Amino acid sequence: MKEKYIQSLGIVLIICYGFFILWLYWAEPKNLVEVSTKAKETIENTTTKGQIIIGTYEVDAAKFGDGLKAFRAENYVAARSFFENADPERRDAKTQFYIAYSFYRQGFGKLYNDDELFKKGLEETNRLLTLDKNFKADDADLKMKTPAELKNEFEEGLRLTAEDFNPLKLTRERK
Amino acid sequence: MSKVQSPESKVEELPVIDGELVEVSPVEVDLDDEEKTVVSAKNKIAKTQNPKTKAQNPNPQPAIRNYLFLPFIFLTVTLLGGWRLSSPENAFIFWRPALFCLISAAILMVLFFRAGLIKFEGWFSEDFPTLQNVANGAVLVTLFAASAQIFNALLPEQGLPFWVLAFCFFWTLWNNLFADFDTKKLLKSLGALFGLAFVVKYLILANLTAPASESWLQGILQNPTKEAFTWALDLPRFSGGTGYIQFFTVAFYLLGLFLLPVSPQKK
Numbered sequence: 001m002k003e004k005y006i007q008s009l010g011i012v013l014i015i016c017y018g019f020f021i022l023w024l025y026w027a028e029p030k031n032l033v034e035v036s037t038k039a040k041e042t043i044e045n046t047t048t049k050g051q052i053i054i055g056t057y058e059v060d061a062a063k064f065g066d067g068l069k070a071f072r073a074e075n076y077v078a079a080r081s082f083f084e085n086a087d088p089e090r091r092d093a094k095t096q097f098y099i100a101y102s103f104y105r106q107g108f109g110k111l112y113n114d115d116e117l118f119k120k121g122l123e124e125t126n127r128l129l130t131l132d133k134n135f136k137a138d139d140a141d142l143k144m145k146t147p148a149e150l151k152n153e154f155e156e157g158l159r160l161t162a163e164d165f166n167p168l169k170l171t172r173e174r175k
Numbered sequence: 176m177s178k179v180q181s182p183e184s185k186v187e188e189l190p191v192i193d194g195e196l197v198e199v200s201p202v203e204v205d206l207d208d209e210e211k212t213v214v215s216a217k218n219k220i221a222k223t224q225n226p227k228t229k230a231q232n233p234n235p236q237p238a239i240r241n242y243l244f245l246p247f248i249f250l251t252v253t254l255l256g257g258w259r260l261s262s263p264e265n266a267f268i269f270w271r272p273a274l275f276c277l278i279s280a281a282i283l284m285v286l287f288f289r290a291g292l293i294k295f296e297g298w299f300s301e302d303f304p305t306l307q308n309v310a311n312g313a314v315l316v317t318l319f320a321a322s323a324q325i326f327n328a329l330l331p332e333q334g335l336p337f338w339v340l341a342f343c344f345f346w347t348l349w350n351n352l353f354a355d356f357d358t359k360k361l362l363k364s365l366g367a368l369f370g371l372a373f374v375v376k377y378l379i380l381a382n383l384t385a386p387a388s389e390s391w392l393q394g395i396l397q398n399p400t401k402e403a404f405t406w407a408l409d410l411p412r413f414s415g416g417t418g419y420i421q422f423f424t425v426a427f428y429l430l431g432l433f434l435l436p437v438s439p440q441k442k
Contacts, residue, residue, distance in 0.1 A: 003238045007310035010242030014313045017250045018320075025257065030266040 048089055059095055060086040071098060072141065076106040093132035100124035100150055101142060104157075108174045112164075113157040122154040143175035241439040242310050248431040249317035255424040256324025259332075260414035262387045268413075272327035275341050280322035282348045284315075290356035297438020311439060318435070325428045328421045329372040334409030336380055340372060362432060369425050377418040384410040 027038040051057040067082030079102050087095040103121025107114035128135065128147045137145045144150050153175065163169070259268040287293045298311045326344065331337045347368055356364070385394055385401035394402045404410065 003233065003235070004304070004306055006235065006238040006242050007306050010246055010310050011306075011313050013243060014246045014250065014317055017247070018253075018317075021250060021254045024254070025269045025271055028267075028269050 045088075052089060052091070057089065057091065059092045062086075064095060067095075067098065071102060074105070076102040090127070091131070093128060093135040094137070096124060096128045096131060097135060097137055097147065097150075100128055100147070101144070104144075104150060104153060105174060107157070110170050110172065115158060118154050118157045122151065122158070125151045125154060237436070237439070240434060241314065241436060245431060245434060246314055246317045248427050248434070249314075249321035252321035252424055252428045252431065253317070253324045255420055255427070256321070256328040258417075258420050259411075260416045260420070262412045262414045265414050265416065270327060270332060272323050273330070273337075275345075276323045276326040276330065279326045279341075279344055279348060280319055282345075282352065283322045284319055286348065286351055286356070286361065287318075289352065290358055290361040291437065292358050292361055292432070292435065294438045297436075297440050300440075303440070314439075318431070321428055321431065325369065325425065328424050329369060329376055331376055331380060332411050336376075336408055336410070340375065344368075344372070358437070362429075365432065366429055369429070373421065373425055377421060380408070380410060381413070381415075381418060383408070384412055387412045 023039075023042065024035075027042060029035045029038050048057065063082050063086035067079045067086060070076075070079035070082055080099055083095050083099045083102075086092075090096060100121050103117045103124060107117030107121060125147050129151070133147065135147055144153060257270040257272060259270055260266070261268050288295060293315070298315065299308055303311075330340050330344070351361075351364065383401060383404040385398045385405045391402075405412070
C-alpha cells in the first residue's frame, strides 16, 4: 500500500474518531443504550439544521394536523406536544401561535386563571412576536387572531385588579 | 619443453572484473533509518542488485504505525481520559478537561520537542508533500489531545486535591522544561510522574472516599472517617471501574509515547 494512501486513511480515521469523541463529550450519554438514542437525536437535529441552512425547512404537516385535532378536542397538553414535534426549530409562526393559544385556553378559568400557564403562554407569545409580529391567524374557531390580542389577554389575566372581584366576571366567555 | 609459469604471472593474465567484494560473514544492512537487521552476504547482493524494487515497494509498517496505529492509540487515550463511572449505578460520566490540562499539555509538547522526542524538521518541511505535512500535523494534534486528557485522567476533579496535584504537575513540568533531557530520560521521568499521580488519585484518594450511601446520616454512622475526608476534600464518588479504565489510559499513553518516532520521515 502506498504511503500516501495510508496517510489519507489516517486523516480520515482521526477526523471520524475525533468527531465521535467530541460528540460523546458533548452529548454525555449515561449508558450504551443512550448512546444510540442520543445519536439518533443528533442526526435528526443536524438534518433539521441543514434544512434551515439550505432553506428547505418546513413544518411536519401530519404532526401539525394531529396537534390541531387535539387542540380542537381540548386536549391541550397533547396538542402542544404534537405542535412542538411538528416544528422542532420553533420557526413557524402559525404553529407557535397555536402553542401560545393552547396555554390561554388551558389556563383560562371563570373564577381565576392559572398563572403558571399564563406566564408560559406570555413567554411563547413574546417569542412569536419576535418571529412574526404581523402574524394573523385564519382559523375561524379562534376568537383572537393576532399575537398582540393574545399578549393583552395574558397580561390582563396575570394582573391583579379590583375588576377581578367583579361577580359579573363569572359570565365572561373563553375566547 | 613446456614453460613453467610463476604464480605472479598467472595473476597478471587474469581478466579484470568490476564488482563488489562478497563478504562471507554476516553483515548489518540498513533497511531503513530505524531498523537494522543482520542478513547474509547473498541477501545483500540480491538487494543491491535490484534497488528499484526496494524503492517501489517500501516497507509499509512504519507508515501504518505512524499514521494509523499511533493516532488510534492517542485518540483512545483522549476518549478514555475523561471517562468516569458514577457510584453506585455505574452510569457514564464524561469529564471535560480543565483549562489547566490544556496548559500542561502545551508545556508537555514543548518538552517533547526540547528533549528530542519529536524533531520538528522531521515532521514538517516545505519539501514534503502537503498531504504528508497535514497527516503529520494530525498525528501531533492527537498527541496533544491525549496529553490534555492524561492530565484530566490523573488530576483529581475538584477541590483542594486538584489544586495541590495541579501545582505539583506544573512545578515538575516547569523544572523539566529547563533541564537537559534525552528521550529515554524524559520517558522514564514521565512514566514515574504519571505512575505516582495514578497511585495518589486512584489508590490513596479513592480509598479515602466514602462509598455512596442512602442518606448522609447512614454514611456518617457507617464510615465516619471517610465521610469526613470526602466532605473536607470535596472528593467525587466514582465507581471502582474508573480506576481500571484510567490504568489502561495511562498504559496506552506511555505505549504511544514509546512508539512515537523522532521523525516519521525516512532518510
